[in-house]
Amino acid sequence: MPPPVVQPRTAYAVWELTLKCNLACGHCGSRAGDTRNDELSPEEALDLVRQLAEVGIQEVTIEGGEAFLRPDWLEIARAITDAGMRCTMTTGGYGLSRETARKMKDAGIAHVSVSVDGLEATHDRIRGKPRSFFFCFQTLGHFREVGLPFSANTQINRLSAPELPALYERLRDAGIRGWQVQLTSAMGNGGDNAWMLLQPAELPDFYRMLARVALRARDESRVALTPANDIGYFGPYDDLLFASVGKLWAGCKAGLSVLGIHADGGIKGCPTLPSEYVGGNIRKQPLADILESRELTFNVDAGTEKGTAHMWGYCGSCKYAAACRGGCSQQAHVLFDKRGNNPFCHYRSLELAGRGLRERIVPGKPGPGRPFDHGVFDLLVEPVDAPWPADDTHRFSYERVQWPAGWEAFPLPEPKAQSEARAAVGT
Numbered sequence: 001m002p003p004p005v006v007q008p009r010t011a012y013a014v015w016e017l018t019l020k021c022n023l024a025c026g027h028c029g030s031r032a033g034d035t036r037n038d039e040l041s042p043e044e045a046l047d048l049v050r051q052l053a054e055v056g057i058q059e060v061t062i063e064g065g066e067a068f069l070r071p072d073w074l075e076i077a078r079a080i081t082d083a084g085m086r087c088t089m090t091t092g093g094y095g096l097s098r099e100t101a102r103k104m105k106d107a108g109i110a111h112v113s114v115s116v117d118g119l120e121a122t123h124d125r126i127r128g129k130p131r132s133f134f135f136c137f138q139t140l141g142h143f144r145e146v147g148l149p150f151s152a153n154t155q156i157n158r159l160s161a162p163e164l165p166a167l168y169e170r171l172r173d174a175g176i177r178g179w180q181v182q183l184t185s186a187m188g189n190g191g192d193n194a195w196m197l198l199q200p201a202e203l204p205d206f207y208r209m210l211a212r213v214a215l216r217a218r219d220e221s222r223v224a225l226t227p228a229n230d231i232g233y234f235g236p237y238d239d240l241l242f243a244s245v246g247k248l249w250a251g252c253k254a255g256l257s258v259l260g261i262h263a264d265g266g267i268k269g270c271p272t273l274p275s276e277y278v279g280g281n282i283r284k285q286p287l288a289d290i291l292e293s294r295e296l297t298f299n300v301d302a303g304t305e306k307g308t309a310h311m312w313g314y315c316g317s318c319k320y321a322a323a324c325r326g327g328c329s330q331q332a333h334v335l336f337d338k339r340g341n342n343p344f345c346h347y348r349s350l351e352l353a354g355r356g357l358r359e360r361i362v363p364g365k366p367g368p369g370r371p372f373d374h375g376v377f378d379l380l381v382e383p384v385d386a387p388w389p390a391d392d393t394h395r396f397s398y399e400r401v402q403w404p405a406g407w408e409a410f411p412l413p414e415p416k417a418q419s420e421a422r423a424a425v426g427t
Contacts, residue, residue, distance in 0.1 A: 011257035013052055014061045014090075014271035017045075017073055018263050019371060021065040023092045024128030027117075027155050027196065029187035029272065029334075030371045032065040039263040042072045044283065046079050048265070051287040053083040057259070063090040063271075065263070068100065074107045081108030090115065090153065093139035094132050101142040111149045113180065114139055118160035119167060126159060140174045151178035157196045158394040161206055162401050168213050169404060172223050178244075179217070181210070182228030183344060186361070187274060187334040187374050194363045194377075195394055200343040201358035201384075205398040207346050208412060211237035216410040218243055229253070230272075230328040234320050235346030236415030251307075251325040252339075255296040269296045272330040275372040299325075313341035313379075314348055334374035335361060343379060358384045 018039055021032035040048065052060060060080045067073050067089060080087040089104070093114040104112065116136050117126045123133040143150040152171050154160060160167070164181075171179060184190050184197055198206060210227075214237070217223045224244035231241065233249045242248060254277070255269030262268075266278040267290045279293030290296065301307040308321045315326045326332055327342035335343070343349075343359045352358060360380045367373040388395055 011057070012059050012061070013057045013259040013261060014063060015048075015261040016263045016271070017062050017064060017067045017076065018070040019065040020069040021092070022069065022094050022129070023066070023132060025092075025117075025189065026126050026128060026193050027157065027184045027188075027190040029185060029190055030065070031188045031369070031373075032371075035065075036263045036371075039070075040265050040282075042075070044265065045072070045076050048261070048282055048287070049076065049079045049083055049085075051282065052080075053085055055288055055291065057085055059086040059088060061088045061090055066092055066094075068096060074103055077104070077107040077109050081110075086110050088112065091139070092127065092132070093136040094127075094129060095135065096139045096142065098142040098145060101139070101148055102146045105146050105148045109148065111151070112143055113151045113153045113178075114143075115154070116152045116167065116171060117155045119163045119170070122159045122163060126155070126157075137170075137174055140176070144175050150176065151180070152176045153180040153182070155184045156181055156198065156206075157184035158198060158202075158396050159196060161198065161209070161396050164209065164213055164401070165216075165407060166402050166404050168217065168223070172217075172220070176223060178224045178226060180226045180228055181231065183230045183331070185230065185272070185331055185334055186377060187272075187330065188367070188372060191334065191363070191367050191373075191375050194361070195392075197361070198344075198396055199360050200345075200349055201353075201360055202396045203344065203346055203349040204353060206396060207235055207237055207241075208398055209401050211240050211415075212407070212410055212412050214240040214243065215413050216407070219410065230331045230344060233324050233327055233345050233347060235350065237346075237413070240413060249324060249327070251302050251323065252299055252327070252329045254299055254329055255291075256299050256302070259296075267291075267296070269299070270330065272328075273372075274330065274334055274374050275370070276333070298329075310338075310340040312338075314343070314352075315341045315345075318348070320347065335377045336379070337374070337376050352381075353384055356384050358382055358386075 019032045020035040077087045087109050088111045089109050090113045114136055117123045120133040214225045217225045226244050227241050258270050260268045260271030265282040268277040277295045279295035280290035311326050326340045329339040331344050332339045332342040361377045364378045365376040367375040
């Protein structure tokens with residue numbers, strides 16, 4: 001059997017420097033908090049920087065846990081920059097001083113994204129730390145004062161989703177120029193707190209709201225809204241939701257142009273993937289060899305007939321199967337213990353609703369309690385007008401969205417993009 005064809009990894013790596021964290025997030029997929037048992041030594045970390053540059057990585061985002069809780073984090077950041085790669089960072093923003101912000105800029109960190117997960121009460125609840133919202137915005141101010149470019153990222157779930165328009169205004173006024181939004185997934189703590197997750201049946205209302213936020217962000221020309229890979233796919237508002245990237249969803253990029261790195265040296269094809277996708281450890285083999293592992297080459301058949309062989313359920317028979325390949329691999333795997341069938345799809349939720357059906361996910365087997373773990377969920381298909389469970393008190397709907405004054409000037413746009421999305425894939 002010939003060896004797998006290895007795609008060039010010339011784009012992006014996300015490096016978890018440590019799992020130590022000063023927050024206790026209810027959605028955390030890595031279950032961060034304590035340092036991993038065997039995190040890379042300073043010498044091993046610097047050697048990994050060298051290997052990343054050798055295989056062609058152009059940008060490395062350092063994160064955690066909380067990256068700045070690792071003593072040599074600035075030395076690693078400077079080494080990344082000195083090796084010719086762009087160093088960026090994602091942080092919870094709690095306990096980061098102005099002096100630290102200045103040191104970050106001096107170390108060559110080019111951009112920082114701060115995690116803000118709702119308005120004050122919601123953010124503090126999700127992040128498990130009083131006043132964490134206050135310190136997020138204080139940290140944004142530090143970055144502005146020292147001239148370090150910054151943006152924000154937000155987890156979307158049943159707590160934060162109704163607050164997105166108001167949160168947009170707060171972040172815009174704080175000076176962000178980019179805002180990544182992503183769905184909270186059923187990995188790690190997120191799986192334990194499944195009540196927090198949006199339901200697939202709630203997606204039509206959610207995307208109506210998000211499209212309106214995207215319209216305002218576009219028209220004000222002040223914030224580039226960037227949906228993460230678990231948001232989509234092929235819905236009627238794609239032209240607005242993906243305006244900042246200028247392209248439609250073209251399938252999972254794990255292992256093709258993205259890498260994820262664990263603090264203990266484990267390598268996987270995307271930072272969000274569960275631990276089953278770790279293809280090797282740099283303590284045992286060179287990075288270049290790990291890139292050839294099965295776990296990091298599962299997407300190499302993209303664009304061929306084999307590229308849809310893993311798909312099943314609704315996704316397996318979908319007209320967009322060849323283009324979409326089941327959406328985000330992580331989102332599907334942490335629900336069903338395998339990729340290839342993703343109910344968190346805009347087109348799917350609308351198409352089922354048109355047939356009088358809806359989908360809900362229900363926790364089945366719990367996760368074992370390890371970093372990047374997951375349980376197994378059951379997928380229920382029900383009549384669209386069936387009563388919701390009586391104990392489901394956090395249900396999201398368009399009517400629950402909090403619209404501050406002034407949003408009437410940004411009405412819901414006409415859904416024009418779905419035909420364009422279909423044309424793009426030849427259907």
